[in-house]
Amino acid sequence: MTALTGKRLVASILAAALTASCAPTHVAPISTAGAAFKPDPDERKLWDEARAEEKKLREKVALYNDPLLVDYLQGVADRLTPPGMTANPEIRYSVSVIEDPTLNAFAYPHGSVYVHTGLLARMENEDELATVLGHEMTHVEDRHTLRSQRDAQNKQMGFAVAAIAAGVLTAGASGHAYEQGNWTQGAMIGVMSQVLVGLGLNLAMMASVNGYGRELEREADMGGFDKMTRAGYDTRQAPKVFEALLEEHGDSSKAEAFFFGNHPRLHERIDSANEWLSAHPSTAPPNVTGDPEGFQARIRPVIRDDARLNIDAGRLPLAEAELARVEPLLPNDPIVHELKGRLALKKADAAPEAAAKAALKKAALASYRESIRLDPNRPVPHREVGLLAYRAGDFATACVEFGQYLELAGAAPDAQSIRDYRLELRKQGRCP
Numbered sequence: 001m002t003a004l005t006g007k008r009l010v011a012s013i014l015a016a017a018l019t020a021s022c023a024p025t026h027v028a029p030i031s032t033a034g035a036a037f038k039p040d041p042d043e044r045k046l047w048d049e050a051r052a053e054e055k056k057l058r059e060k061v062a063l064y065n066d067p068l069l070v071d072y073l074q075g076v077a078d079r080l081t082p083p084g085m086t087a088n089p090e091i092r093y094s095v096s097v098i099e100d101p102t103l104n105a106f107a108y109p110h111g112s113v114y115v116h117t118g119l120l121a122r123m124e125n126e127d128e129l130a131t132v133l134g135h136e137m138t139h140v141e142d143r144h145t146l147r148s149q150r151d152a153q154n155k156q157m158g159f160a161v162a163a164i165a166a167g168v169l170t171a172g173a174s175g176h177a178y179e180q181g182n183w184t185q186g187a188m189i190g191v192m193s194q195v196l197v198g199l200g201l202n203l204a205m206m207a208s209v210n211g212y213g214r215e216l217e218r219e220a221d222m223g224g225f226d227k228m229t230r231a232g233y234d235t236r237q238a239p240k241v242f243e244a245l246l247e248e249h250g251d252s253s254k255a256e257a258f259f260f261g262n263h264p265r266l267h268e269r270i271d272s273a274n275e276w277l278s279a280h281p282s283t284a285p286p287n288v289t290g291d292p293e294g295f296q297a298r299i300r301p302v303i304r305d306d307a308r309l310n311i312d313a314g315r316l317p318l319a320e321a322e323l324a325r326v327e328p329l330l331p332n333d334p335i336v337h338e339l340k341g342r343l344a345l346k347k348a349d350a351a352p353e354a355a356a357k358a359a360l361k362k363a364a365l366a367s368y369r370e371s372i373r374l375d376p377n378r379p380v381p382h383r384e385v386g387l388l389a390y391r392a393g394d395f396a397t398a399c400v401e402f403g404q405y406l407e408l409a410g411a412a413p414d415a416q417s418i419r420d421y422r423l424e425l426r427k428q429g430r431c432p
Contacts, residue, residue, distance in 0.1 A: 027143050029084075029142045029143065030085060030090075030140070030142075031082045031083075031085045031088075032084060033084070034084045034087045035088055037090055038090065039090060040146075042146070042149075042150075043109075043146050046109055046145060047110040049203065050109050050110050050112075050203050051108075053108070053204065054112055057114075058096075061098050061100070063097065063098060063099065064097035064099045064117055064302070066097070066298075066302075068298060069299075069302065070095060070096065070097065072295075072298045073095040073097070073129075073298075074094065074095050076126060076133055077095050077133050078093075079130075080133055080231050081093060081137070081227075082141070085141055093111045093112075093137060094112050094113065095114075095115065095133070096112065096113070097114070097115055097117060098114055098115070099117050100116045100118060101116070101117065101118035101121075101309040101313060101315065101318070102116055102118045102119075103116065103118050103119045103122065104118065105119055105132055105135075105136055106136065107136040108140075108145075108203060108204075109144075109146060111140050113137065113140075115133075115136075117302050117305060117306045117309065118309070118310075120302045120306075121303045122241075122245060123244075124240065124244070125237060125292065125295060126292070127233045127234045127236075127237035127238070128238070128244075130228050131224060131241045132241065133224075134223070134225070135220045135221055135223075136220070137223075137224070137227065138220040138222075138227065139216075139220050141223065142219060142220070142223060144212045144220065145203060145212075147212075148212050148213070218272060221269060221272060221276075222276060225273070225276050225280070229280065229282070234282055235276075235282045236282045239270050239273040239277070242269050242273065243270060246267075296329065300329045303322050304322070304333065304335060307319045307339055307343075308339055311339065311343055311346060314346075316343060316350075319343055323336060323340055323343065332374055334370075334372075334374040334378055335378075337371040337374065337381075338371040338378065340367040341364040341371065341381065344360045344361070345364045345384070347360050348360035348361050348364065364384070365385065365388050368381040368384045368385045368388070369381075378408075379405050379408035379412070380405075380409075382401045382405040383401070383402070383409075383414075383418060385397070385401045386398045386399075386401030386402040386418070389401060390421065395431075396430065396431070396432050398421070399425045399432065400432065402421055402425075406418055406419060406422070
């Protein structure tokens with residue numbers, strides 16, 4: 001499907017569903033009622049639907065397994081939560097992390113907030129993190145899902161129809177990417193859309209792919225800035241979030257169809273943020289609010305692990321930028337050096353010249369050896385050093401490293417192949 005065809009189909013869907021009524025439905029923020037807030041009947045039904053949808057989501061996606069990171073993110077969310085929300089027994093914010101390298105975050109109307117590792121890995125400090133969380137929390141507090149649902153119903157357009165439209169747009173973007181040769185972009189968009197559309201996750205589709213429209217997204221930005229100010233965060237850091245997301249790190253094919261939107265939308269949000277800052281000068285000193293050490297401790301592994309996800313996705317410039325950022329933060333981490341080896345081999349595969357391939361393989365070998373030096377019990381570097389040595393004709397080294405790999409990972413899926421290589425070398429008398 002081409003992007004143009006997708007847009008025409010969406011236009012047909014929406015034109016058939018819409019009526020003349022376009023007036024938005026306004027409701028008061030949850031925080032204004034404090035402890036007295038009770039969700040309306042259709043809102044309670046919406047929350048029940050959201051909880052059921054969230055259960056499906058959590059069964060399908062990979063949640064990032066770092067309890068201390070979740071604790072830290074929850075602490076930032078708690079700090080941002082206004083008293084009117086804290087006092088309300090009906091709803092609580094909870095933050096979870098999805099292992100995915102795309103730049104995405106979204107919230108369910110009952111308070112569950114999800115952030116992708118790809119977005120967390122772009123954050124430079126807790127103030128930037130507060131920008132992201134404050135935005136999503138405002139969607140919840142200001143009841144944007146309910147407002148969107150009621151507006152859709154006024155127009156005789158259900159959420160399912162709107163979600164289908166979002167899915168068509170996503171599929172159209174994916175198809176256009178494939179047509180242009182951007183295979184990685186098409187795959188990245190396709191994975192997320194398949195999860196959301198395949199499971200019928202209409203609420204997540206609306207929040208992640210389409211957002212709530214320019215008006216409500218701007219309201220969420222402004223509400224987030226207000227939360228940051230009240231919590232003592234430095235709002236001058238907020239525009240830097242949008243600016244960081246504009247960076248491609250040499251990878252113009254990267255697929256970022258979510259959260260902050262495309263480049264024109266990002267520029268709009270930078271302008272809006274700067275306008276807000278002009279009207280509300282920050283009184284917090286830059287880069288000293290929050291918990292700088294806590295932020296670094298929790299985010300360092302995320303950057304490293306997101307680099308792995310980007311290597312897997314073929315987004316090598318992004319992975320290289322992340323590893324360059326995290327290596328000074330984790331200089332003695334064997335996983336970082338193992339990933340540097342993987343990245344160098346991936347780049348060697350794509351290098352057009354023999355000299356460049358040789359140099360990259362040499363760099364990969366050095367990285368794997370450093371990983372082994374830092375932690376001799378990691379099996380993968382032993383296997384990779386063995387394979388590099390075998391291909392270079394250093395059979396004695398290959399035999400030793402294959403043996404180390406089998407001792408450490410004898411039950412691995414590829415263990416039999418490594419045994420066969422070692423047996424071959426022993427029969428040839430090339431093992432020491």
